[in-house]
Amino acid sequence: MPKMKSNSGAKKRFKVTGSGKIKRKKAYKRHILTKKSSKTKRQLGKDTLVDKADEKSIKKQIPYKF
Template sequence: MPKMKSHTGMGKRVKVTGKGKLVKQQAGMRHNLEGKPSTRTRKLSGTVEVAKADTKRVNKLLGR
């Protein structure tokens, strides 16, 4: 049986914390920033935890 390979793209997008939580960069900060209010761009900066509905799929892609 061949080895399980982790999805390299997902590995670049998601980080696993010390307690095992999945953390990602928040979406919506790539383009059209002039049209967005600065309050919204401040809220979008930083990291957030991956949604509970997606954790099983992300863990599988990471090979966990």
Template sequence: MPKIKTKRAAAKRFKVTGTGKLKRNKAYRRHILTKKTTKLKRGLRKPAMTDSTNIKNMKKILPYL
């Protein structure tokens, strides 16, 4: 069987934690920041875990992570 190619766009956006979960950065922090509250922007700094409903698809496009 041939090797499965990793989707490079996804590989650049996700990291695997020690327990095997997928870590990602949050969206909505690139531009138009003036109308967003400081509290919201501070919350967007922290990474988030990928939702359990997406894990099956993520394992398919990131076979070697």
């Protein structure tokens, strides 16, 4: 059987932690930053985990990372 294709966009956006959870970056930190508070910008810089409801579809897109 041939290899499955990974989704290139998903490969670049998600990382898998040691325990098998999926990490992602937060949105809204690219531009229009002048009206956002320092606290908001600082919190947007941190990584967060993907919601449980979305994990299944992301795991299908990056099959060889698990």
